[in-house]
Amino acid sequence: MKAQIYSSISGSNARQYWLCIFVFGLLLLPLASVSLLLCAGNRFVFHGLLFFTGWFIWTFIEYMAHRFWMHSAKGFSGSGSDSRHQHHHVHPTDIKITSANRYLLGFIGIILILLSAWLNSYFTVFTGLYMGFSGYCFMHFFLHQRWAQYVFKDLQRFHLYHHCKYPNRCFGVSVTWWDKILDTSPPAGASLCQRTIDFFFGVHRRSAKS
Ligand SMILES: [Zn+2]
Ligand SMILES: [Zn+2]
Numbered sequence: 001m002k003a004q005i006y007s008s009i010s011g012s013n014a015r016q017y018w019l020c021i022f023v024f025g026l027l028l029l030p031l032a033s034v035s036l037l038l039c040a041g042n043r044f045v046f047h048g049l050l051f052f053t054g055w056f057i058w059t060f061i062e063y064m065a066h067r068f069w070m071h072s073a074k075g076f077s078g079s080g081s082d083s084r085h086q087h088h089h090v091h092p093t094d095i096k097i098t099s100a101n102r103y104l105l106g107f108i109g110i111i112l113i114l115l116s117a118w119l120n121s122y123f124t125v126f127t128g129l130y131m132g133f134s135g136y137c138f139m140h141f142f143l144h145q146r147w148a149q150y151v152f153k154d155l156q157r158f159h160l161y162h163h164c165k166y167p168n169r170c171f172g173v174s175v176t177w178w179d180k181i182l183d184t185s186p187p188a189g190a191s192l193c194q195r196t197i198d199f200f201f202g203v204h205r206r207s208a209k210s
Contacts, residue, residue, distance in 0.1 A: 016182075021064075024060045031056060032053060047117075050128060051131070052128060053125055054126060057125075058131075059172070059177075063182070070082045071171075093202035095141060097141070101137070102141065105138075108134075112127040113127060135174055136173055139152070139155070139174050143173065146201060158170040160197065163200055164196045164197075164200055168184070169186055
């Protein structure tokens with residue numbers, strides 16, 4: 001398992017890394033341009049676009065961090081594997097971010113939204129970015145709940161594949177579009193057996209404990 005989930009930013013991976021950034025730049029440019037052009041227009045549209053731009057940037061950071069750093073043999077610290085992420089792959093029900101952490105993230109998010117309204121400036125981009133990160137923490141928790149199959153079907157399917165069958169694919173948690181654009185979607189006709197799905201939801205672990 002350990003060897004399977006690793007990749008590194010070198011060789012062909014380095015080319016893919018820069019290609020991802022190039023594609024992101026191509027998509028961000030028109031979005032940022034429209035935001036700037038609407039600067040003098042409707043205030044709500046302007047801030048809506050700034051917020052979306054920040055969130056959009058987050059979704060890319062999330063994808064890149066997961067694909068090239070969390071699955072890197074060097075990990076975030078640069079001194080060893082990203083053991084927390086590796087642990088989560090082996091024990092999918094163990095998520096380090098607690099409910100208290102999520103409440104705090106939500107509380108800070110509300111403060112930032114209020115601050116953005118008061119500042120009425122480009123600070124809204126940061127708020128969008130922060131809310132993207134905050135939303136990611138919530139979404140990751142949601143995707144490990146069975147009920148999410150009714151609300152976030154596609155996202156949960158991608159996350160299941162990433163955990164259980166294709167650790168080098170399906171890196172998006174908040175959105176699937178970067179996997180689709182950057183060619184890391186699951187292969188056509190991919191499927192999972194019930195035993196694997198049960199592992200993802202911790203069924204075997206729970207029954208072993210009881
Ligand atoms: Zn992963
Ligand atoms: Zn997960």
